Amino acid sequence: MEKMIQALFNSEVEAFTGLQALQQLDLTKDISLGETYVLSKDESGKTAIRSAKDKTEGTGVISGGLLGGLIGLLAGPLGFIVGVAGGMLAGSAGETLKAEDVSDYLDTVSSQIPKGKSVLLAHVWEDWETPVNSVLLPITSDLKRFNVNDEVYLPAQTELHKINKAIQEAESKILDTEGTEKADWKNTLTDLKKQREALQKKLNSNAEQQEKQYHEWIHTAGDTEQEQNEEKKAKLQKRLTEQKTRLEEVRKNR
Template identity: 25%
Template sequence: MANIIIVSFKEETKAIEALHKIKELDNYGDITLYEYMMFRKKEDDQYEVLKDETKEERWRTFTGMALGGLIGALVGPIGLVVGLFSGTTVGAILDFSRYDFEEDFLRKINNKMKIGDITIVAEVGEENPIFIDNALKSFNSEIIRSEADVEFDDFIEDQIDDLEDKIEDERKKLKKATDDAKTKITAKITELKTKRKAKIEDMEAKRKSTLKSIKDKTKAKIKKLQSKLDNYEDTIFDTIKQTRIDRLKRRINRQKSKLNKLNHQLEEVLD
């Protein structure tokens, strides 16, 4: 099962140690770590993000706007959660139609970070919460958890579920494998994670394309209605025809309202 977890710390050393423990669980095969971000809120709309692609871990500073762009690179629900928790998701805070998060989880997310807090947000595959709970028990930090249940279409969802099942199988092998075999199994898990991420990215691209198509069709419909209205206004002035004009205006206004909503949704998806 894929879950979103959030855990915050006051001290940098403890936060980094906790992240290492989560990564160790992934290495041991107890959990699968899909995506994660560690960040710290500073004053004046500034955030620090831990960049640990190399052995020498370091922090990079971003403005709230720049952090919003960085979040856009995170696919699936984790990007939304990081944005909500940091307060940098523009326009999407109240739109959870694509996500099945628990009410209590959303309430806790909306209790924004305090200045100086260091937060880990991660998407993990876990059969039982006991592994992460026990690993982080000594830190005395609350772990906020919810299922990462994004409403994909059935076909994409089945493929992602299949990949997650394969990852779970490989993870079980990893726990029993010899040192020589662990390298191959770890590489296989990494490959499966990459395929899973690609599937989610493909789904997001199709969603954006569909939304844009609807928007274009709506604009075309408005243009057609506007053309009819112009023809009426050029030649017709009697009461019956004026009623038709008014009816067309109302239809145009309804279509414009629909287009505004679609534009708003498109901006949120593209952010």
């Protein structure tokens, strides 16, 4: 199942130890690993965002403008703001309409990271929770998972549906009112259409990113028949089938 994993660590070293453990699970095909980021806050309160997944970039501090699809997926109305040390800050697409872009998202998340702590964010597909739990729980007691489809995309689609209903209501009110009230409804309609356009744009953009990630995972899976362990082979084949199914669903919905 496709998920976002979030883990809080006492240091950046521990966070990267956790990241390396996930990368090893990816190499052994126990999980499919997508983008990963480590957000670290020093004792002065300054937050650094580092990426170690993209081998062409290497490991280093990167700016918001260079962040890839994972952070883009979480940012703004498409996603949900993930809190640390206190659970969720917000749990619906509607709430995160306040976070207009990646920078807003990062500012919000950064403000919730305790000084001296680090957060690992990882986009994964896991067949069961045991592999990730076995490598991360020994070094963190704060591990959270979020189902991408149920907790990210469905809330976003629900929000889009609400906006469309509000647009229909505004259009109806414009026909039934006059004067100042009519002008107010026209302004409301304009604002609603802007919201819909922005949300639809993010949905389309992240659908492209999701499609790209599925292609990568499917390509990386290779020939599952090479796997000698029958139980693991069955898991790999099931995962591959599910990823191909999701890829087709994303294509149809675009």
